[in-house]
Amino acid sequence: MAKAPLLEFSAARDQILQHAKHHTIPNSESVNLHLALNRIVAKPIMSPINVPSFDNSAMDGYVIREKDVKENTTLPIAGSIFAGHNGDIQWPKNTCLRIMTGAPVPNDAYAVIMQEDVKIADQQMSFDGHNVKAGQNIRRIGENITINTEIFSTGEKLTIPKLSTLAALGLNEVCVFKALKVAIFSTGDELTPIGEPLLSANSIYDSNRYTINLMLNALGCEVIDLGIIKDDLLSITQTLKQAADLADIVITSGGVSVGDADYTKKALEQIGEINFWKIAMKPGKPFAFGKIGHAFFCGLPGNPVSSLITFYQLVRPLILALYQQHTPSQQFTLKTISHLKKSIGRIDFQRGYLHRDHDGQLVVSSTGDQGSHITSSFNHANCFIILEKDRDNVKAGEYVTVEPFDSCLL
Incomplete structure (x- = not known):
């Protein structure tokens, strides 16, 4: 038979x-953010706030109005605005304000000029208006994240950067799959x-x-x-x-x-x-x-x-x-610098090392003996070299399919 x-x-x-x-x-459950690392989002996470929640300065510098932007301008420094400032901002006409990173900018602010681009003398600030553009160095409300928009979708893995984003939104719990x-x-x-x-x-x-x-x-x-x-x-x-x-x-x-x-x-x-x-x-x-x-x-x-x-x-x-994760494997074609042994009949997953050659080109090489008992073939590998079932031995210089490892193996 x-x-x-x-x-x-x-x-x-x-x-x-x-x-x-x-x-x-x-099933899903709500867990504290401290316990959510590598958990999988069970329902879309929406932003409860705008990020930033107010217009603020992107750096230390000086805030000016549009009408004060001229070729060469000198303005008195009328005061300072610090991060965490509450209440009204007193800003007389024809003056500028010293402003710190993260501090709220006045409603009629045109731009923030970084402190390295100005000259200070006798409590006055001088700058070249040719180099000033509207909105420069101002982080606008909702510029990063807009309220009620979807931040993460069902099936996404909560990594450290993603959890950091949720923390910035003030979220203490998240709904994840059990x-x-x-x-x-x-x-x-x-x-x-x-x-x-x-x-x-x-x-x-x-x-x-x-x-x-x-x-x-x-x-x-x-x-x-x-x-x-x-x-x-x-x-x-x-x-x-x-x-x-x-x-x-x-x-x-x-x-x-x-x-x-x-x-x-x-x-x-x-x-x-x-x-x-x-x-x-x-x-x-x-x-x-x-x-x-x-x-x-x-x-x-x-x-x-x-x-x-x-x-x-x-x-x-x-x-x-x-877990409803939609993460197709990334595969692309590269030149191998190694001779690869292969018999026709089965798809072959060989262990490879993805790196750049002397010319800066991305190439792949074998990690050595590919026997099914040779675990050392994984020690320096960072990808699979995938050889099609109908393919025979591969010579150095030929092109092969490469699949980089994901976090499960790295």
Whole structure:
């Protein structure tokens, strides 16, 4: 019997996103601004005020009226306006006022001349009117943000600069999605928890679960870590049921290949559904996607690089879609300065280093051995080099598709 063809990578990701589109989104909650870093906006945030809320000076200088702008003008300094000034501003005609950064400007102000552009002598200010333009160095009301306008949309991630903006608006709380609950566990008799002595000479450390945990945290998820489960069909089946009861997404590492001891797929066939497994991608062919009850299931390969790449390229888009984040990956074409080994048949995600050459041109180079067990290929990488499935070996100087890492990997 002929083997079933591998599912194309683009078709696999499209299927995942279609399922996410029809899935109930997480509930929302209001949280204090201090606790909102990296949380996802659940409903549009509108500005309650204008920013600035009043016309003010952009720098230390001198405020003048329009009729006093002449080729060479000398005006008496009638007083000073400081930041935080309240009350009326006394400003006699044919004079100027010393003004500080952030101080309110009078209603009839024409411009603020920065202090470096004037001469001061005997309490008088002289300036060249040719260089003065209307409104210069004046920050107008609502110039930055207008009241009742949308500041951030549903699905936006609240970064430090965005939270700073909300603080400037005086907002103390923000409505965000409740964190997606993601249950994770690894399978394999050969696995040892990190920080403990290796179980035997043939054991390896369970680095995948640690890495997945970090990436889930970066994506704003609540992680339910169920540890390492031995290669036993009953244990894996019970753990999958437990995970599905606790979480919105269940992620496993290992056990979705075709070996006799790969029980995860067998367990899933008994208690859930498999939409697909095995994708025409490298690394990461043995990836499974399905559901257990209400929870999505993502079965990652056991090889560390394969696990990381399938998470980034397939699980990460699922999580972003459930949070209503619309952040398509940025891809562009660049010249590679490295020879890249490639076999025809599967799309290949190689690790690359994006940088500028001696001529200042943006180029990409390989980070070395691209084997699915060579985790060091990520150590100095900042992008994926994506080679199409029908492409063969790539010579230095040829053009390739490059996808820079986002904050999930940086």
